Amino acid sequence: MLLLGLRNVFRSKTRLAVAVLLLALPVFLLLVLQAILVAVETHTETLKHNVDNSLQLRARGSMGHVNMEGNETILPQRALKIARGVAGVAGVEHYLLAMTPTEGHNFAMIVGVNPGESRRLESHGEAGNPRIIAGRALTEADRGQRVAVIGQGVARWARITPENLAVATLTLDLKRTHPVIFALERPPATLKIAGIYASGYVFGDLQLFVPLYTFREIYGVPEGISWLFVRAVSADHLPEVEAALRRDLGGVADIIAPIAAAEFERTTTRAVRRFAAIGTALAAALMMIVVFFVTLINVRERTREIGTLKALGASDTGVAASFLAEALVLAALGAAAGAVVFAVVGSLLEGQLFGIAVSPFLPAQYKDALRGALAPAAGLGPSGVAWFLLATAFAACAGSAWGLRQVVKLSPVEAIRHE
Amino acid sequence: MSEPASDKPQEPVVLLAQVTKFYRKGAQEVRALDGIDLRIEPPGMVAIVGPSGSGKSSLLHMIGAMDRPTGGEIVVANRRLAALGDADLTAFRRQTVGFVFQTFNLIPNLTALENVMLPMEFNGVDKRERGRRALVLLERVGLRARATHRPGELSGGEQQRVAIARALANDPPLVLADEPTGNLDSKTGQLIYELLEEIARERTVIVVTHAEPLAQRAKRVIHIQDGRLVQ
Numbered sequence: 170m171l172l173l174g175l176r177n178v179f180r181s182k183t184r185l186a187v188a189v190l191l192l193a194l195p196v197f198l199l200l201v202l203q204a205i206l207v208a209v210e211t212h213t214e215t216l217k218h219n220v221d222n223s224l225q226l227r228a229r230g231s232m233g234h235v236n237m238e239g240n241e242t243i244l245p246q247r248a249l250k251i252a253r254g255v256a257g258v259a260g261v262e263h264y265l266l267a268m269t270p271t272e273g274h275n276f277a278m279i280v281g282v283n284p285g286e287s288r289r290l291e292s293h294g295e296a297g298n299p300r301i302i303a304g305r306a307l308t309e310a311d312r313g314q315r316v317a318v319i320g321q322g323v324a325r326w327a328r329i330t331p332e333n334l335a336v337a338t339l340t341l342d343l344k345r346t347h348p349v350i351f352a353l354e355r356p357p358a359t360l361k362i363a364g365i366y367a368s369g370y371v372f373g374d375l376q377l378f379v380p381l382y383t384f385r386e387i388y389g390v391p392e393g394i395s396w397l398f399v400r401a402v403s404a405d406h407l408p409e410v411e412a413a414l415r416r417d418l419g420g421v422a423d424i425i426a427p428i429a430a431a432e433f434e435r436t437t438t439r440a441v442r443r444f445a446a447i448g449t450a451l452a453a454a455l456m457m458i459v460v461f462f463v464t465l466i467n468v469r470e471r472t473r474e475i476g477t478l479k480a481l482g483a484s485d486t487g488v489a490a491s492f493l494a495e496a497l498v499l500a501a502l503g504a505a506a507g508a509v510v511f512a513v514v515g516s517l518l519e520g521q522l523f524g525i526a527v528s529p530f531l532p533a534q535y536k537d538a539l540r541g542a543l544a545p546a547a548g549l550g551p552s553g554v555a556w557f558l559l560a561t562a563f564a565a566c567a568g569s570a571w572g573l574r575q576v577v578k579l580s581p582v583e584a585i586r587h588e
Numbered sequence: 589m590s591e592p593a594s595d596k597p598q599e600p601v602v603l604l605a606q607v608t609k610f611y612r613k614g615a616q617e618v619r620a621l622d623g624i625d626l627r628i629e630p631p632g633m634v635a636i637v638g639p640s641g642s643g644k645s646s647l648l649h650m651i652g653a654m655d656r657p658t659g660g661e662i663v664v665a666n667r668r669l670a671a672l673g674d675a676d677l678t679a680f681r682r683q684t685v686g687f688v689f690q691t692f693n694l695i696p697n698l699t700a701l702e703n704v705m706l707p708m709e710f711n712g713v714d715k716r717e718r719g720r721r722a723l724v725l726l727e728r729v730g731l732r733a734r735a736t737h738r739p740g741e742l743s744g745g746e747q748q749r750v751a752i753a754r755a756l757a758n759d760p761p762l763v764l765a766d767e768p769t770g771n772l773d774s775k776t777g778q779l780i781y782e783l784l785e786e787i788a789r790e791r792t793v794i795v796v797t798h799a800e801p802l803a804q805r806a807k808r809v810i811h812i813q814d815g816r817l818v819q
Contacts, residue, residue, distance in 0.1 A: 170709075173695070180697050477693040480654055481754070482682020482710040484675065581681075582655040585689070 170487040174494030177467070178502070185499070188463045192503020193510055195455035198448060200511040200557065206445035209438060222259070222404050224411055225425040226252070226397040226418065233395035234266045234278075235388050238349045246392040248418055252399045255413040257406035262286045265384045266395040269377075270347040271326050277375045279341065281384025281395075284311050288318070288366065289398060290373040299373060303331035304364030313382045317360040320374035324365045337362040339377070341387065358387040397422075453564050456503070460496050460568025467492065468572045475576055476584025485577040492576055493569055500565035504557070599666065601762055601792045602628040602651055607660035609646055609815075620646040621657065622815035628808075630761065633788035635803035636796045638812040644796045645766055647812060651794065652685045652764045653677045665761050682710045686755030688784075690767035692747040694739040700726060700750045701735040707757040725753035729783060745776035752783055763793045769802065781805060 179185060226248060227233045232240035243265070252261045265281035282288060284307040288298050298306075299320070307318055317339065319329065329337040339360050343353040360379060368374050385391055401410040411426045418424070468475070478488050609621040620643045628634050636644045649655045650662055653669050662669045665684045672680060681687075686707075694703045704722035713721070726732045729749040731742075739747050748768060755763050765784060769777030781802050784793050788807075795806065803809050811818040 173698070176697055473691075473693060474695060477687075477689070477695070478706075479678070480652070480681060480687045480693075481707045482678055482758070484678050484710075487710070580655065582649045585649075585654065585693075 170483060170491040171494045174491030175498055177491065177495045178498045184463070184466075185502075188459060188499055189503045189506050191459045192456055192500060193506035195452035195459075196504045196507025196561070197510045199452035199456075199560065200507060202445040202448040202452065203557065204511075206441060209441040222401040222407060223427060224399045224401070224407070224414060226399065226414065226422040227395070227425075229421060229423055232266075234268050235390055235395065236267050236343070236350055236353050238351055241351075243390070243393040243395050244397055244418075244422055246394065248394055248397055248422060251417050252397060252414065255399070255410055255417070257402050257410045257413075258399055259402045260400045262289070262398045262400075263381075263394040264289065264396045264398075265381060265388070265390060265393075267384070267388055268347070268350045269341055269343075270345050270350055271323070271375070276347055276350060277320075277323050277326070277377060279384065279388075280376055280378045281381040281388075282307065282378050283381050284308050287398075288376075288378050289396075290368055290376060299366040299368035301364050302367045304334050304362070306364055306366075307378060307380060311363070311380050311383075313380060313386075315358065315360050315383060316363050316380065318364040318366060318378045319362055320376045321365055321367050322371060322374035323377050324362075326375075327362075329362055329365065331365065334362060334365065343388070353388065355387065355389055449560070453560055456500065456561070456564035457568035459503070460500055460565055461571060463499060464492060464496050464569040464572030465575075467495065468575050472579065472584050472587035475579055476581050476587065479579070479581035480585060489573045489576045492573055493566070496565045496569035496572075497562065500561050500568075504561040508557075598629040600627045600663075601630040601665055602626065602794070603661075603663040604651070605661040607647075607650060607657045607662055609643075609650065609655070610658045619815045621650065624660070624815075624817060626810065626817065628792060628794065630792040631788060631790060632807040633785055633793045633795060633805070634808045634810060635806035636794060636810045636812060637798070637800060637803045638818075640798075642812045643815040644812050646815075648764050648766055648794065648796050651762075652687060653680050682707055683758055684760050684762060686757070686760040686763045688748070688751050688755050688763065688765035688768045690770040692739070692744070692751045692771070694747055694750055694754075696739050699736050699738055700731060700742065700746075700753075703739070703750055704753045704757055707754060711758050713758075722753070722757065725756055726750070728756075729753045743776075744772050745779060748772060748776075748780050749783065752780070752787070756787065761791050763787060763791060765793065765795045767796055767798065769797070769799060777802065 226244060228242040228244050231242040233243050234240050235243065249261060249263055252258060262283070267279040268276045269279055271277045280288070288306075290299065301318070302321065304318070307316070319327070319339065323339075324330070327337075327339050329339070339362055341358045341360065343355040343357065346352050360377075360383075366374075368376075379387070399410065399414060401407045407426060411424060414422070414424050475488055479485070604624050604626040607621055607624040607626075608619070610617055610619050612618070622643075624647060626647075636647060638644045646655070650657050651664060653664070653672070656669075664680075667680060667684070669677070669680070694700075695706065698706070701719065701722050704725050705718040708718040708721060709715075723732060723735060726735050729752055731746060731749055731753070734742060734746060734750075739750070742750065748771075752763075752765075752768075755765075763784075768784065769780050772780060777799070784795060785805060787793055795803070797803050
């Protein structure tokens with residue numbers, strides 16, 4: 170009987186084609202939604218553990234630049250130890266900052282950083298490491314050395330190019346002033362330039378990174394911290410980390426919590442999850458409706474045949490099984506067609522969807538990353554495939570249930586007499 | 589020394605006692621069968637004749653366990669149908685009776701051979717054996733050469749011959765034919781009747797028909813009118 174059911178799928182080629190197309194559409198949508206969901210979850214998982222989970226601490230009411238008028242107060246060194254001891258903290262990075270006047274650009278920022286840690290840029294702490302375009306980044310071997318990595322804006326001002334980088338040096342004159350920069354009675358410091366970076370924005374390129382202890386030595390700051398970045402384990406840990414830091418360091422520090430980013434992550438994930446769940450339910454319902462009508466039409470059209478089979482001694486369950494097999498094969502063909510369409514046009518749609526519809530609502534720093542991660546073709550893992558097959562089988566079973574009930578209920582004589 | 593067979597009282601293959609079948613059509617109660625008493629001994633062909641709506645097809649369906657009576661007792665091949673559950677009735681249909689329908693009722697996407705094999709598949713016969721027996725049956729009805737043809741590629745008479753072969757698939761003691769020549773021209777109908785007559789030499793064939801001349805070829809003719817047997 171199962172074989173008969175399988176052969177019945179191909180009885181009407183036109184109906185089969187229409188049904189497969191009608192099934193392929195919701196299957197395609199279901200696959201796209203699943204892929205988006207998987208991609209968003211994967212990406213937000215990354216976001217949770219990375220860039221958007223950092224709080225920024227500065228001395229109260231100060232920008233924390235050691236030579237900036239009215240902003241020279243820095244955090245006490247103990248802030249580092251306290252921050253490291255807070256539950257839910259995944260990592261802590263600390264920086265020292267100073268300003269130096271430059272021709273044409275007013276000033277550049279000097280940043281003391283632990284080699285290997287992120288070269289965070291002012292006001293763009295989430296940007297992470299800007300790209301090295303010539304030379305190299307700072308390494309452990311540079312610790313305490315008079316060496317620096319500079320932005321391409323500083324390089325232009327200092328006339329340093331990739332070609333002369335090997336012999337390039339830059340001298341910091343700490344006595345030079347500016348309306349917002351005061352002089353420090355410290356000797357000038359000449360730094361060997363190891364690399365040039367590009368950050369993608371003007372002020373980001375007007376910075377100079379030196380090893381932290383080199384900074385302390387040049388500017389005479391034996392202890393203290395300009396900016397402290399405290400990274401929570403995940404966005405979910407942010408509130409408790411923020412509360413602990415406010416409790417322990419609130420008296421000396423301004424704490425800038427990335428609530429917007431965390432909230433964005435949470436709401437985006439939640440919204441996409443709901444969107445995908447509703448879409449998946451709708452797609453499954455559409456599949457069920459198609460299977461429902463196709464099965465019902467088949468049962469109506471083949472009522473006499475059902476009666477004949479029963480008259481010949483086929484059991485009710487046997488006849489129903491043949492219709493179920495037919496529905497399963499039909500759903501499988503529709504699913505396969507949908508999967509093929511998904512594979513072929515999925516990436517095109519992704520480009521349209523995220524290029525036009527979603528991108529304007531995404532913060533600039535997430536757009537490219539999200540868009541890349543949301544490519545549907547890359548989004549469906551083994552569990553997604555298993556889920557998809559289960560959903561297809563479920564739609565076939567649930568969609569054909571009513572028709573199968575009719576098959577079982579039909580008495581042979583009623584079926585035989587059916588006109 | 590054994591008794592001569594003719595002196596031995598024969599077991600009936602069909603026995604009906606006060607069988608009634610009522611159903612409602614709107615507010616009206618229709619008496620399709622009204623107190624039918626009937627005894628049919630094997631073998632041979634029995635014709636049931638009567639005008640349209642007289643209850644002859646209903647009677648055939650009751651005997652073939654396609655429908656349950658409202659009242660009375662039906663015994664076919666020594667089995668009391670009232671005592672059988674749905675699963676047993678299904679088994680009864682595939683083992684004890686073979687149906688031949690007016691409109692042939694072949695499965696259109698199966699070949700003649702596959703159509704004949706179908707009841708054997710329901711009866712759990714091994715595939716190779718099914719094929720062998722189906723070919724023998726198609727040979728018997730003169731259609732071995734058309735075994736791989738689908739019903740749409742066969743004439744009406746050929747389709748009915750396939751249907752008769754299908755009815756014999758599980759070698760049932762009783763064949764029930766409902767207007768088997770109703771959709772055929774008289775010449776083809778004649779051939780089908782001859783085939784049924786031949787089959788009736790070894791088993792019981794009950795034929796429902798409008799056609800009185802054909803009915804006269806049966807060993808017994810039962811007249812039915814308004815759900816009652818007419819003597």
